[in-house]
Amino acid sequence: MSNTPRIALGGILTECNHLGGLPIDISLYESTELFRDDEVLQQTMSVVGGMLEALRQQDVEPIPLIFASACAAGPITRECYEQLRGEWYERLELAMPLDGVLLPLHGSALAEGCDDPEGEMIRMARELVGPDVPIVVTLDLHAYITAEMVKHADALLGWETYPHHDQFQTGQRGARLLFDTIAGKCKPTMSMGKVPVVTSAINGSTNDDDPFADLMRYTKSLEERDEVLSTSLFLIHPYMDCEEMGSGGLVITDNDIELAKSLVGDIAERYWDRRHDLEPETMSPAAAIAKGMEVDGGPVILVECADCCGGGAAGDSIHTLSALIESGVDAESLVPVIDPEAAAACHEAGVGAELSLPIGHKRDPRWGETRTLTGTVESLHDGNFVYTGGQWEGHQEHMGPTAVFRIGSIKLMIMSRATYDWHDEQVRAVDLDPQDFKFIVAKNPMNYRHAYGKIAKGIFVLDTPGPTPATLKHVDFKKLKRPYFPADMEIEGLEPTILC
Ligand SMILES: [Zn+2]
Incomplete structure (x- = not known):
């Protein structure tokens, strides 16, 4: 040396x-x-x-x-x-x-x-x-x-x-x-x-x-x-x-x-x-909402794993949002979505404005249809926050112009930019308290436990379309060849691959 x-x-x-x-x-x-x-x-x-x-x-x-x-x-x-x-x-x-x-x-x-x-x-x-x-x-x-x-x-x-x-x-x-x-x-x-x-x-x-x-x-x-x-x-x-x-x-x-x-x-x-x-147990958003309504109190966490920005997804899915709207339940709900155009329209219109906005599935349109939704701009934010832990602890992060847009009993948190979920920093950054909601849509496979584990009255993992799904059994991989679990439950004569 x-x-x-x-x-x-x-x-x-x-x-x-x-x-x-x-x-x-x-x-x-x-x-x-x-x-x-x-x-x-x-x-x-x-x-x-x-x-x-x-x-x-x-x-x-x-x-x-x-x-x-x-x-x-x-x-x-x-x-x-x-x-x-x-x-x-x-x-x-x-x-x-x-x-x-x-x-x-x-x-x-x-x-x-x-x-x-x-x-x-x-x-x-x-x-x-x-x-x-x-x-x-x-x-x-x-x-x-x-x-x-x-x-x-x-x-x-x-x-x-x-x-x-x-x-x-x-x-x-x-x-x-x-x-x-x-x-x-x-x-x-x-x-x-x-x-x-x-x-x-x-x-x-x-x-x-x-x-x-x-x-x-x-x-x-x-x-x-x-x-x-x-x-x-x-x-x-x-x-x-x-x-x-x-x-x-x-x-x-x-x-x-x-x-x-x-x-x-x-x-x-x-x-x-x-x-x-x-391999997780999953259910449809509609089934999870129905089960969540049987749970006393809230929040009930609806885990829309398939749209996880921290796993590479665009964060613009509205599958669970649509299920909440269609269910007709009158329960305070919080749903995050990344949609810079919709956030900009809210900022332009100002607090209190009623708007009809095309929302969702624009950044990565492969996974669902944009729909036009009418609601009221409830609050506007710069989208800045500081991570309280994890890889970017202490790092200043920015969601870009962000709006809370009310559609009936649903508060849609519309952000301009995808960020990693660590705790509940993004929700706090728009002055919302997770305790106030019956349903919270969380778009990650794990850190929702951090953010809401102690207060959640129920947690349901959803199977929805998207690039970060809870289960890989439906994914049509091209380079990854069968057999692999979970597409194949048993593999006869399997020996581990040993690299050295
Ligand atoms: Zn990791």
């Missing part, structure tokens, strides 16, 4: 969707997180903050590259990906010679014409630094682990929590493992074992008795063994269409590949055994 180890740090952290959503261009990163050079070193939160915090405990020289993150959407445009990857690589080249590389990535990014940007970036880094300089990568636990990633990285470490709140700690773990490797204290040797289980994140919490929580506890318990440096469990982001999609476990041992392979084979078999528990 040279006197002061030089460690390069940077990457692209984005989750992408093949089934729908708008392409991601550079403007989305510019309006979320795009840091270059010293701006990277100023980060104190999330995964980059954690990496830097751990590096500062050691005598090392962190060399910043670029770091870009944004809310999930469709694939990154070719132009945007080439620009970011180019800027990242250019800085990596200039930083040579290096003693180590730290890459804070997601694992389920997609670019136009490239299904594995992370694998490509790790390979490019490897070809540049050579076989002896360690590369440690941190990933979301919804990563799509490819052979390319496993082949070219020394270590892949996934977040351990969902809802995600350990990005900072994972950044620290990654930096420490890299430092120990550079110092010659260990030799990371890893394997990934996966099975073709492609389920949504609905039953994927790492809390309580969720099936995924059980699997995670087992996977992490393997870290108690002296020979094991790190373990991760991955529930694949299921809204891509790639070959070899699957979920399972990854184990990094100290120079013992046979042990790593045998442990991940075991995790993958356990994962397969729990597949039915991971």
Whole structure:
């Protein structure tokens, strides 16, 4: 090791969707997180903050590259990906010679014409630094682990929590493992074992008795063994269409590949055994509303998982809204929708104005029909808020011009711009209180539990059209070939795929 180890740090952290959503261009990163050079070193939160915090405990020289993150959407445009990857690589080249590389990535990014940007970036880094300089990568636990990633990285470490709140700690773990490797204290040797289980994140919490929580506890318990440096469990982001999609476990041992392979084979078999528990029970919006009316009080949460902005959807579905209108129930209801034209029309008309507006299914028209709805503009907002936790904790986010539009007993929260749901920041930003509603439509597969878990009187997961559905059994994948669960309930003679 040279006197002061030089460690390069940077990457692209984005989750992408093949089934729908708008392409991601550079403007989305510019309006979320795009840091270059010293701006990277100023980060104190999330995964980059954690990496830097751990590096500062050691005598090392962190060399910043670029770091870009944004809310999930469709694939990154070719132009945007080439620009970011180019800027990242250019800085990596200039930083040579290096003693180590730290890459804070997601694992389920997609670019136009490239299904594995992370694998490509790790390979490019490897070809540049050579076989002896360690590369440690941190990933979301919804990563799509490819052979390319496993082949070219020394270590892949996934977040351990969902809802995600350990990005900072994972950044620290990654930096420490890299430092120990550079110092010659260990030799990371890893394997990934996966099975073709492609389920949504609905039953994927790492809390309580969720099936995924059980699997995670087992996977992490393997870290108690002296020979094991790190373990991760991955529930694949299921809204891509790639070959070899699957979920399972990854184990990094100290120079013992046979042990790593045998442990991940075991995790993958356990994962397969729990597949039915991971697949959620769903119902139609109409059935959920009828059941919700039988529940005493509120709020009752109607989980329209298929339109999750945090999973890449456009957020402009009105399927549950339409079901509420058609049901004729007179119950205070809150429904979010992204519709910049409708929000602008409300702002132009002003508070108190009665309007007829075409609403919904304009940003991504594949999933339903726009309908014209008449209501009253109840309040107008700038749409700014600050995240109270998660990957963007403390980050100022903006929904753009936002309006609360009343249609009978329904308050439609019309936003201009898609944002990630962490807690109930968006609802609070328009001065509404979740306690005041009988029905709340939540458009995410997990964080509604955060936002409303303590106050909800009932929760129903809906099966509606959209690019982030609660169940994948109806999706017509092209690259992902049968058999896979849940399209196939049983697969005869299945053996886990072991990557190393
Ligand atoms: Zn995730």
